[in-house]
Amino acid sequence: MVEEFPGPLDSAALTALLRRHDIGVTRQRIAVAQVLFERRQHLCAEAVLARARARNARVSRATVYNTLKLFVDHGLLSEVIVDPSRIFFDTEIRPHYHVFDASTGKLADIPAEGIEVKGLPPLPAGTLIDRVDIVIRTRPAPREAGPGAVAGA
Amino acid sequence: MVEEFPGPLDSAALTALLRRHDIGVTRQRIAVAQVLFERRQHLCAEAVLARARARNARVSRATVYNTLKLFVDHGLLSEVIVDPSRIFFDTEIRPHYHVFDASTGKLADIPAEGIEVKGLPPLPAGTLIDRVDIVIRTRPAPREAGPGAVAGA
DNA sequence: TTCCATGCAAAGGGTTTGCACTCTC
DNA sequence: GAGAGTGCAAACCCTTTGCATGGAA
Numbered sequence: 001m002v003e004e005f006p007g008p009l010d011s012a013a014l015t016a017l018l019r020r021h022d023i024g025v026t027r028q029r030i031a032v033a034q035v036l037f038e039r040r041q042h043l044c045a046e047a048v049l050a051r052a053r054a055r056n057a058r059v060s061r062a063t064v065y066n067t068l069k070l071f072v073d074h075g076l077l078s079e080v081i082v083d084p085s086r087i088f089f090d091t092e093i094r095p096h097y098h099v100f101d102a103s104t105g106k107l108a109d110i111p112a113e114g115i116e117v118k119g120l121p122p123l124p125a126g127t128l129i130d131r132v133d134i135v136i137r138t139r140p141a142p143r144e145a146g147p148g149a150v151a152g153a
Numbered sequence: 154m155v156e157e158f159p160g161p162l163d164s165a166a167l168t169a170l171l172r173r174h175d176i177g178v179t180r181q182r183i184a185v186a187q188v189l190f191e192r193r194q195h196l197c198a199e200a201v202l203a204r205a206r207a208r209n210a211r212v213s214r215a216t217v218y219n220t221l222k223l224f225v226d227h228g229l230l231s232e233v234i235v236d237p238s239r240i241f242f243d244t245e246i247r248p249h250y251h252v253f254d255a256s257t258g259k260l261a262d263i264p265a266e267g268i269e270v271k272g273l274p275p276l277p278a279g280t281l282i283d284r285v286d287i288v289i290r291t292r293p294a295p296r297e298a299g300p301g302a303v304a305g306a
Numbered sequence: 307t308t309c310c311a312t313g314c315a316a317a318g319g320g321t322t323t324g325c326a327c328t329c330t331c
Numbered sequence: 332g333a334g335a336g337t338g339c340a341a342a343c344c345c346t347t348t349g350c351a352t353g354g355a356a
Contacts, residue, residue: 136276138280
């Protein structure tokens, strides 16, 4: 069901990608997709707008926001909610988790493969699981290995 | 190290609670604490402001935001980042996870006890773990048990 | 008295909205 | 040509800021 990351694509391939996901094709959506699927990455809406315009795409802020939501709804993108100040859009749509460093704003993916969560309690009746998010919140280590936290390998 | 939830407390007990956490005591901080620790709950800043004022506390918005941040920094409260539109403050500070229903805005706690996450990869060197957040994102089930998601018990 | 804390109102920043215009099909 | 999509700018909402006043010790 879930596809591989599309990778850098030309206009024709992006058109096909949108059609395959039942998304109407427009110049702006192609431009946004071009920015996004150039490589695996995490971008916020404002960054997508800036990059699209840096490529001379004629696109408005409202359209970028509309398009990102559309892509999420149609399964081309996933939203990552880790930073209270903005939403990240992640080109990785296969199951995975995140490492987030609030002090640097850096967000990284961890494949879900090999990770197991045991002991989750049953949900209330009448409830479906959309997804399970795991976020490892980190911060840079001080000079030496300090107390109060677990050091990375 | 981590205390039990303080529970509903009178002014004197709240004063002691603040002092124990190295927080200067003021009328406004007592008022905010009174709202928060009345019971285990998840409140956003605006809700705390509204409830404090509903109790005739003379408190400004800025002070509520300052106080909540202070309480978090001193370990009286935890922040929950699950909703892009606001930060929740959780009176539960022992390790635990969350269930969030975006369609209703309902947030619930799950004790960490009994939950095990296996297979997390090593972190980059020079990185410390602050904490690991797990959020189970749910939505209300349609009429009958539908396909495409895992039903609750 | 001294400094930290508070209040006020405005600024800030990401996101959404309303409506007229434009383009895709 | 019809309807979906777009652009613009302002509105929105939570949160933060600057600075003068007020209160705790």
